[in-house]
Amino acid sequence: MRKLIYVVFILLNVFANAQTGIIKGLVTDKQSESPLPGATIELLQSTTPIGIITDDDGYFRLENVPFGRQTIRISFIGFESITIPNIVVTSGKDAVVNVSLIESFAQLDEIIITNKNAKAKAINKLASVSARQFGVEEVTRFSGGRSDVGRLAANFAGVSSPDDSRNDIVIRGNSPTGLLWRLEGVPIPSPNHFSTAGTTGGPVSALNPNLLKNSDFITSAFPSEYGNAIGGVFDLGFRKGNIDDYEFTGQVGVFTGVEAMAEGPLGKNKGSFLVAGRYSLISLVGGGAGGTSATPNYNDVSFNIDFGKGKLGNFSVFGILGNSDIEFLGDDIDEDDLFAAEDENTFVESGFGVVGLKHQIAIGENSFLRTIASSSFSTNDFKADRFIDKDTPQERSIRYTEADNTETRLTFSTLFNTKLSNKATLRTGVLVENFRVELLERDREEQADINGDGDPDLFTFRDIDENLTIIQPYIQGQLRLTEKLTLNAGVHAQYSSLNEQFVFEPRAGLNYKILKNHTLSFGYGLHHQPVSLPLLFLNEEINGQLVQTNKELDFVRSSHYVLGYDVRIGNGWRGKAEVYYQDIDNAAVESFSSSYSSLTEGADFGFENDRVSLVNAGTGFNQGIELTLEKFFSKGYYGLLTASFFESKYEGSDGIERNTPFNNGQVINFLAGKEFKMGKAQKNVLFFDTRLTFSGGRYFTPVDLAASQQAGFEILQEDIAFSEQYDDYFRWDVKFGYKINSKSKKQSHQFYIDLQNVTGNENVFERRYNRLTNRVDQVDQTGFFPDVGYRFQF
Structure with missing residues (x-):
């Protein structure tokens, strides 16, 4: 059945319009982080049905996607499906979307629970409160942000930026020295140019947002x-x-x-x-x-x-x-x-x-x-x-x-x-x-x-x-x-x-x-x-x-x-x-x-x-x-x-x-x-x-x-x-x-x-x-x- 679905989706893709881009990524189990082969990815808001299923390693590659902001739905039997909106598809770069699904509370056969606006939740599954996810598209989009994750955070509730000259951030009245920076799971010093000993900010960020994944x-x-x-x-x-x-x-x-x-x-x-x-x-x-x-x-x-x-x-x-x-x-x-x-x-x-x-x-x-x-x-x-x-x-x-x-x-x-x-x-x-x-x-x-x-x-x-x-x-x-x-x-x-x-x-x-x-x-x-x-x-x-x-x-x-x-x-x-x-x-x-x-x-x-x-x-x-x-x-x-x-x-x-x-x-x-x-x-x-x-x-x-x-x-x-x-x-x-x-x-x-x-x-x-x-x-x-x-x- 899985191979048959795969063939059908490929045939549909052949007849899709030209001037299109690609959405691809990896689908995993959020609790174990193991890949989910056979998960279904559907492109919504499309006049012609476009979809694909993940391979044995959990990867998918959705081709012939129209330019602009697109929405996909990822589903897998027994898991809560997720709808991911606002995916920017361009001619210059493939759009990469890595998705984690959570297993349904009860064992389900046909019913699929849809979780919309997944980006409102933290990537860390153990974060219950006061946490949000952000991505490179947000860092580079907002006006006045200078492509700086610190200045991006200053727009979130509970955060203020002391001055325009540095990206130190004050969280709920705490000193900026109370901030922890982590990269790839390990703490790091202040990732800023012109930073001084003991501080967490600087005038110019050394973090290149084009390398960041959703964090x-x-x-x-x-x-x-x-x-x-x-x-x-x-x-x-x-x-x-x-x-x-x-x-x-x-x-x-x-x-x-x-x-x-x-x-x-x-x-x-x-x-x-x-x-x-x-x-x-x-x-x-x-x-x-x-x-x-x-x-x-x-x-x-x-x-x-x-x-x-x-x-x-x-x-x-x-x-x-x-x-x-x-x-x-x-x-x-x-x-x-x-x-x-x-x-x-x-x-x-x-x-x-x-x-x-x-x-x-x-x-x-x-x-x-x-x-x-x-x-x-x-x-x-x-x-x-x-x-x-x-x-x-x-x-x-x-x-x-x-x-x-x-x-x-x-x-x-x-x-x-x-x-x-x-x-x-x-x-x-x-x-x-x-x-x-x-x-x-x-x-x-x-x-x-x-x-x-x-x-x-x-x-x-x-x-x-x-x-x-x-x-x-x-x-x-x-x-x-x-x-x-x-x-x-x-x-x-x-x-x-x-x-x-x-x-x-x-x-x-x-x-x-x-x-x-x-x-x-x-x-x-x-x-x-x-x-x-x-x-x-x-x-x-x-x-x-x-x-x-x-x-x-x-x-x-x-x-x-x-x-x-x-x-x-x-x-x-x-x-x-x-x-x-x-x-x-x-x-x-x-x-x-x-x-x-x-x-x-x-x-x-x-x-x-x-x-x-x-x-x-x-x-x-x-x-x-x-x-x-x-x-x-x-x-x-x-x-x-x-x-x-x-x-x-x-x-x-x-x-x-x-x-x-x-x-x-x-x-x-x-x-x-x-x-x-x-x-x-x-x-x-x-x-x-x-x-x-x-x-x-x-x-x-x-x-x-x-x-x-x-x-x-x-x-x-x-x-x-x-x-x-x-x-x-x-x-x-x-x-x-x-x-x-x-x-x-x-x-x-x-x-x-x-x-x-x-x-x-x-x-x-x-x-x-x-x-x-x-x-x-x-x-x-x-x-x-x-x-x-x-x-x-x-």
């Missing part, structure tokens, strides 16, 4: 396999290259740079290669961007080489390598530059890299073992030479600040997954990370002139070469109690060799389908994370000796509680509401009465240098409600409206409850887009996208102007920390472009113009003391900026 973004109560984070998780994966044909992409954009990508088959076991390189366009043509007049130079190479399935399982090698540098020369710097000053020459170099070997092997029909070994690094070199008595006959220059920071990780992860039945799945594993941390930082800021040379002394705040190991075992499972009720539960544990602390973290999530289109969910999770390494290894001078007095600090602890409601509103529409409360303790605070807390770190590009002899006595909380109304792309348009209303507070050692710098209060995003088919054959597309963002202003600590003028450097009024708030943030972005599909060749073109902050709204970056003018100046964020780009696929 997960989780904002609370993470499943048990995620650890060492209290804010959120980016769980990213690289797609495999084309296993049938060679394909190439050339691309250029203001922020993404000049790019070339190649992919194609490798070997006889359905292996493939995928490799891409990018180089900054601005460094080629000159000029500045993103809030500075200096010229940034950056480049990166990304790859994923899959060797296919053999007798010993499936092996693949993946990686990213990137570096960046920029020079801020005082004579060329404007007074409103976001990153530099007119009386300094500053030189910045940074690097990022990860290389991993991944292996997966099936154990029986319903289990697999996945093992990953990787090495990663992050480097940052910063030097600042300050002019003394600038523009006078006595002008001279001294080395004022220098930092040379390197973090290297060796990571080993192994995971065993087994499908016990159609109602139960078990997953267990362990993650081992060894960190080598080399931090050197010297600075004259706020230092006395003890040696009497007329200049503040160059004090060594950090000078370390340390090793530490973090071990994270976990076990978790999913139990489908009834057809409507699903329980996800597990335990994560975490051990640090630095202070020999060991903690257990219970996690649980419950999903209950009240009615056909209505679902309630509840999640709880206990999470721990060390204080950021730049704080842990700070030096304090005691009796003439430099001592790391923060080194024995315990993990910061956070309990997450989430209640959610999800509803499908008609065809292609979805509504969602979540309320949450996050209780935080063990934060690092000063041992004397003070407003400081480690929960406020991450608001700036670096970490404070004078917070020593800290103790784990700080507390905080985040609470709020999030609303989402989403129209998935269909009938030529999409829409997304998200609104977050929240409160983020903390207490230092003085016991006074204060706003965190991340307590914006509310964030509202509206995104929409429309496509128009063009030409006689209706194969080309004219598209428009727009985004409106409104946010409450960030809280900040006011400058003590009189004290700053007397000292010659900025002094803040810490007794009233984070008591004042910047003006509300508003930004409107508009993007439009044109896609051209070739009539006779496997080629496609795309042009776009992305007008960012079209109203030129003056959003506040910060108010800071200017030592040259002896006043407090307001510096605004990036104003109107046009981004243009072109892509050629063949």
